[in-house]
Amino acid sequence: MRDVVIIGSGCAGLTAALYAARANLKPLVIEGIEAGGQLTLTTLVENFPGFPEGIQGPELIQRMKEQAAKFGAEYRSGNVTAAQLSMRPFSITVDGETLQTRTLIIASGASARWLGIESEKALIGKGVSSCATCDGFFFRGKNVIVVGGGDTAMEDSIFLTRFASRVDLVHRRSEFRASKIMLDRARKNEKIHFITNTLVEEILDPVKGEVSAARLRNVETNAVIEKPVSAVFVAIGHVPNTSIFQGQLEMDKDGYLITNPPPITKIPGVYACGDVQDRHYRQAVSAAGSGCMAAMEAERFLERESHAGH
Ligand code: NDP
16 A cells, blocks of 8 residues: 555656655556656756756656655556556555555646557657657658647757758648747748648558658648658657546646646645646746645545544
8 A cells, every 4th residue: 555656757746756755655657658857858847947958858757767766756658558546545556556645746748649540659760750759850851741830849840950951841730839939930940831721631651661751631622642751750649647537636628637626626635747738838837846745645644544444
């Protein structure tokens, strides 16, 4: 039986681990399939306070992990496949094994959304990517596509011009969700070409095991073109990792957990922090802040429970 189990090892989960560990609660962190979270997929982080020169995302995560471990946090690799929150103690299933805990901190984050076409699935890691900062380097001097119309698509396109000779930004509408400043920056970049009102219908060529072209359909004219490219970067947003909590915790229409006020869920002893409950700020520092809040709430809950028990 644990006092605190934390699901997720990104910025929110590791900060919760640090605070819970310093409160002597020996938290167990279940690292999840995307261990380290979104920060491990970025390069230079320039807006985390305390690092005027910036710090590499993976290094920041590694340091958080060490810092929490120093005070007694424990880590376990693996993925949580089920959770039972209707009775206390709560139980969670990690790769087939069941663990019991008095409090649960959910910091399972949000994962990249995919287009959902077969050829995309077949070519992930072979030219199809959701992480420009991780994979851009491999496409030096090549033509690439970025899909999406938000800030991430703009940021990825601009970043990719460091390597690619041409970036085609494919967006399904003609209006953009991206902020004006990011959109203007992308528009001014000579290497970026905008293709609007267009869907990626197929990515070629799964048989060859590499990306050689993308088949694009204009939604207004229905015209189809085949664009030779070496990579397709999908930047169409994120999906919160909450499927195992369906029916147990309140969620909004897109599956983000509802915390009211953050990090409190409707189940006493269950807290949520970071991107899994934040569709608005999604920053490393705000995730860290909410992780701290979740751990403090868990600590107070345990203290109240122990008084009630005596
Ligand atoms: P957004 O949700 O803002 O944008 C997603 C984009 O993908 C939209 O243009 C959407 O189109 C498109 N899209 C969604 N699903 C599909 C689909 N199935 N097929 C084709 N296109 C699709 O996500 P982002 O990741 O861009 O941004 C998330 C948040 O992070 C935002 O708040 C953003 O401002 C912030 N951010 C800020 C940055 C910065 O300031 N430097 C950098 C990166 C992100 P449609 O518009 O038609 O719905």
